Structures are given as structure tokens and as C-alpha cells.
Amino acid sequence: MNNILTAANLSKSFKALQVVKDVSLTIQNGEFACLVGKSGSGKTTLLSILSGLEKPTKGRVSINSTSITDSSENELALFRREKVGFVFQSFHLIPTLCAWENVALPLFPVKMDKEIRKKRAIELLNQMEIGHRAEHRPSSLSGGEKQRVAIARALVNRPEIIFADEPTGNLDSETSGAIMDILKHLNKKNGMSILMVTHDQDLAASTDRIIHMKDGKVVS
Amino acid sequence: MNLIYMGKELYHRKRRTLTAVFSLALGITILITINALSKAYSEAARMPLKEIESDIIVQRAGNVPENLDGAVFACSAVTIRKDEVNQIRQLQGIQGFVQALLLWVFDADRFTIVLGFDPKNPVGPGALRTQVTQGKFFEKGKNQALAESSYAETYDIKPGDTVTVGGQDFQISGIVDASRATKIAVANIYLDMEDAQRMAKESKQVQNVSPFESNDANILFIKANPEQIDSLARSIKKIIGEKASISTPASFLKHLGSLFSLSDKFSLATSLIALVITILIVLKTMAGNLAERANEIGVLKAVGWSNKDVVGQVIGESIIQCLAGGILGLIFSLIAASMLGLIQVSIPIPWEMSPTPHFLPGGGDPVFKTLQLPVSISWRLAVFSIILSTTIGAVTGGLLSRRISRIKPSEVLKNE
Numbered sequence: 267m268n269n270i271l272t273a274a275n276l277s278k279s280f281k282a283l284q285v286v287k288d289v290s291l292t293i294q295n296g297e298f299a300c301l302v303g304k305s306g307s308g309k310t311t312l313l314s315i316l317s318g319l320e321k322p323t324k325g326r327v328s329i330n331s332t333s334i335t336d337s338s339e340n341e342l343a344l345f346r347r348e349k350v351g352f353v354f355q356s357f358h359l360i361p362t363l364c365a366w367e368n369v370a371l372p373l374f375p376v377k378m379d380k381e382i383r384k385k386r387a388i389e390l391l392n393q394m395e396i397g398h399r400a401e402h403r404p405s406s407l408s409g410g411e412k413q414r415v416a417i418a419r420a421l422v423n424r425p426e427i428i429f430a431d432e433p434t435g436n437l438d439s440e441t442s443g444a445i446m447d448i449l450k451h452l453n454k455k456n457g458m459s460i461l462m463v464t465h466d467q468d469l470a471a472s473t474d475r476i477i478h479m480k481d482g483k484v485v486s
Numbered sequence: 487m488n489l490i491y492m493g494k495e496l497y498h499r500k501r502r503t504l505t506a507v508f509s510l511a512l513g514i515t516i517l518i519t520i521n522a523l524s525k526a527y528s529e530a531a532r533m534p535l536k537e538i539e540s541d542i543i544v545q546r547a548g549n550v551p552e553n554l555d556g557a558v559f560a561c562s563a564v565t566i567r568k569d570e571v572n573q574i575r576q577l578q579g580i581q582g583f584v585q586a587l588l589l590w591v592f593d594a595d596r597f598t599i600v601l602g603f604d605p606k607n608p609v610g611p612g613a614l615r616t617q618v619t620q621g622k623f624f625e626k627g628k629n630q631a632l633a634e635s636s637y638a639e640t641y642d643i644k645p646g647d648t649v650t651v652g653g654q655d656f657q658i659s660g661i662v663d664a665s666r667a668t669k670i671a672v673a674n675i676y677l678d679m680e681d682a683q684r685m686a687k688e689s690k691q692v693q694n695v696s697p698f699e700s701n702d703a704n705i706l707f708i709k710a711n712p713e714q715i716d717s718l719a720r721s722i723k724k725i726i727g728e729k730a731s732i733s734t735p736a737s738f739l740k741h742l743g744s745l746f747s748l749s750d751k752f753s754l755a756t757s758l759i760a761l762v763i764t765i766l767i768v769l770k771t772m773a774g775n776l777a778e779r780a781n782e783i784g785v786l787k788a789v790g791w792s793n794k795d796v797v798g799q800v801i802g803e804s805i806i807q808c809l810a811g812g813i814l815g816l817i818f819s820l821i822a823a824s825m826l827g828l829i830q831v832s833i834p835i836p837w838e839m840s841p842t843p844h845f846l847p848g849g850g851d852p853v854f855k856t857l858q859l860p861v862s863i864s865w866r867l868a869v870f871s872i873i874l875s876t877t878i879g880a881v882t883g884g885l886l887s888r889r890i891s892r893i894k895p896s897e898v899l900k901n902e
Contacts, residue, residue: 311896319788319895320896339792344792346789346790347789358788362491367494371785371789372789372790374491375488375795423789
């Protein structure tokens, strides 16, 4: 199977503090991998580097053989818009927009028909089984519904890989299970590659591969 | 730039949006109203002169005649010589010109204020042609005169009657309601200039005070290019000398004594201060709004918005708010202008502009021209204020968005 993501010798320092230390890893096409580690182990920083949100101090990252390490800020923005989807622990929905508009947010800078944009967002909300909440603003949605909207937003640009940072961290166990089911479904049925950060060992156990981090290094 | 997103951001963040919109509206209202008010006072100050189709009135102050007998100079208006008149006539910027002669005539049975001028010239008292209530305007070379209505009523004068003034007989061609039309150079009898000049030349009292030749005058009415009125007034003062009494819209503005009429600099300074304070409030409000939205901007960048997309969005929101503020400010200004237009102003007319001997009833009373303040907002000022509002929006949006667009999404989206 081809690697969708390849990282080689990644390091990241913030002033004197080295947060990620010489990390090399690969994610295969269609793989659901999980980064686990204690707080401060550097897993979120590594996820930011792998997804193009942050530049490494040293090392290289390529997604589908395209290096993103030397890309300009604008090229990175375009890369994130076209190639990756994000799911955050705190959902990070725009409070003034309704559910379908939040889903369509990555498409706003793209020149496309408004109706097509809306149709695609509503379809995704229907897939997430919250189509009936399309016109509701985040303040009137439950935690689980918000995360479903966030997942729909991550999928709207038909990405090659999804980066999920503690996607169930703010949810109760029942809702967490439902969200994990959605991610697993996307992985198994749609072949979507997913790299998830979590500190929940049970959730991690249900993914294809667990990558352990400790003190900025991948330990297993 | 996404209009739906823009509209929703502004709608759902009502407090900040309204603060920015109303702050700018207030600033624009102050800017427009002060300028309109300043212009209205300037316009009001022009009215007394405008009524007699003049921009500048020139006189030369003189001495009081020894005896009040026959034709005498009103002490505020002695001879302006022919050569001086010709020099003034040559000055650049003059669009219309008429020389006149103002005399007090003490006859045995009555006192008469006489004003002589060329009846064919529309400048100055020639404007009275439209105020004739009975008969017709007098004609040149026909020994005719025009009687002012209150004078005619006092002495029971009608068109066709003959009146004797300074020992000369004149046929009354018509009655004119001059005092209602104008407060400047109001006379009892209006004559052809040549008749008045003859009367002055033959008068011993006139010659004793100030030698007078048959082509001289003692009052000049000038219509001038509005841009050149002040420079013309200075040039005329040089020709006439220290005793020149020159009335212009600016001199009437000084008599008005309003803060707004004192100087354009005051209006400009007040407008600028209002505008700077407004811009600072708008800037602070929008900066606060963007600081609250740092996470949101981080999300936009994380999902693929470029710096340019973020800048466009912020500038767009800023322009919409400022444009709304500008339009609202314009509406407030129109309301303010219509209310200020109800104010009545009384413009004091200097005694020498319409001299009446103090010993006559009402002779020393101050004369005022009362009118409603002509406040109006020109379309140029309206367009300027809208362009200014939009520019403020673009500049403040541009300043703020440049910094916020450089936010690193990873910094603001780290898990709480």
C-alpha cells in the first residue's frame, strides 16, 4: 500500500524548548492511525506539523509525494483547503454561521455556484444524520451535533487525509462512541486516511495503528 | 470575500457593529452639520448684498456738514472721484459695476434721502426694478424719479405727480417697496445719476465737505467673482485710502459674531477633531471585535483561507459598517439641517449702509436683516462624506486585517 504521509527527521523547537525530536513516521493510504501520549508529549505539535499548520524546525513532510515543508504560506493554505480536513477537540465552529454554512466554510474562498456549495454541505450533514439541523447555529446544537458538523466540514473539500485532534475530548462516552463510529465508517467504507490524536487508550485501541509519543519522540 | 458570512458576522455581533456604525454616523453628522452650518452663515451674510445684486459696496467716510441745508453728503459717504472710479473699474474679477450718489436733501418742508444711479444697470439699486408696486421704473434723461412706498404714503405721492427735491422738479414714474426688499441703500427718492450729480455739484454744503465734480460718485456697487471678493476689497482699499468703507460678505459675517461664522479654520478644526475621534472609536471597536475573533480567524486559515482571503473578508466587513455609518450620518445630517434651518438670524446692517440722520424718528435705531438660516447639504458634501466613510472603512479594515491575517492557526487552535 502507498504512503499518503511521510515524515522524516522532524524536529520542532520553541526558543530553547524542543517539543518534537527527530520524528520519522509514515501513514499508509486508507490507514486509521492514532497518536497517543501524555499531555506535553508533543503529539498536537506533531499533528500541526504533519497537517501543514506549523512548519518544522528541521525535517520534511510530504503528502502523496508532495513536499509541504518548503511551501509558502499561501501554498500551504491552498494545500490545506484541497488535501486535508481537520477535526478539533473544541469543534471550532463559527458561532455566527448556521450548520450548513459552517460545513461550507472551506469552500467560501472557492469560486463555485452557491447552490452547489449548499447542496454539498447539506448532503454531508445528512450523512452525519443531522440534516434536520442544517439551519441551526452552533449555540443551539449539542456537543455531539457540533462535532458531526465539524466532521462534515472536514469532508466538504473531499480531502485525502483527515487530522483529528482529540475529537472526542469534549464529549461524553456515549457521544464519543458515536463520533468514533463515524470516523471508523469513513475509514472503512470510504477509504479515508485518518490520523487522530488522543490520550484515551480505549479509543486508540479501536484504530489500525497506535503511535506512542513520549517527550517529543515516537517511542513505538 | 463572502457576503453571507459578512452579513451574519455584522448581524450577530450587533453590539460591536452598532457601536462602530453609530460612532461613524455621529462623526459624519458632526462633520456635515458643522460644514453646512458654516456655509449657511456665509450664505446668510451674503444675503443683504445679494438682494441688491452686489458683492462689494464701496464708500468713503467723511465729515459732518456744517449746515443741514439743501443737498448734503450723508456723513458716511463723501466723494469718490472719477479717476478713482475708473481705477476700480479696471480691477480684475469685477463682473458688474454701478456708481451711485447718496444725498440727504433738507428742503424747507421736508427731509429726503436721495439715491442717484443709472436705471439701466441691473447691478446695485437697479435690482429694485422688480419691486415696483405702482407705475413703472424711472427712465434715464426724462427727469423722472421713483418714490419709496412709505415716503410716498407720508407725502401722498402717486405716479404722475411732480415732487420738488433740492429745488428741482421730478415726475414720479412709480412707487417702489424698497425697504421690504433690501436694507441697504434705502432712499426716499431714486433719481437718474446725472440728476443727482448735478444736485451735488451745485450744493455748497457738498462742496464744503468734499469737492465734487459732475462725474464723481459717493457709493459704488460691485458684482464680483466670488473667489476674488476679498482680494478686490484689499485693492479697492489701496485706491480709496484709509477712509474707505468697504462692505463684503466677509464683513457682514464678522458682524454676525457667530462662532461658526468667525472662521473657516474653526469649522475645519472642529470637523477634523470629530473625525479623528470617530476614527479612533471605530478602530478600537473593530480591533476589539477582531481580537474576539482570533480563534475564528485561526479556523478560517486552518481550513484553507489564505491571508488575502482573510484580509478581503475583514476589509469588506469594515467597509460595510463604515458605509452604513456614513449613510446613517448623512440621514442624521439632513434631519439636523432641516431643524437648524428653522433658526432665524438677524444680520446687523451697519448704519453707514443706509444712513438716516439721528434726529429723525428711528434714525439711530439699529437695522437688521432677519432671515431663516439657509442650511442645506450640497450633493458634493454628501458624496464626499460617503466616500470618506468608505475610505475610513477600507483603511481601518486594511490596518487591522494585516496583523490578524498573520495569525498562525496552530497557535490559536491548540487544545484548551
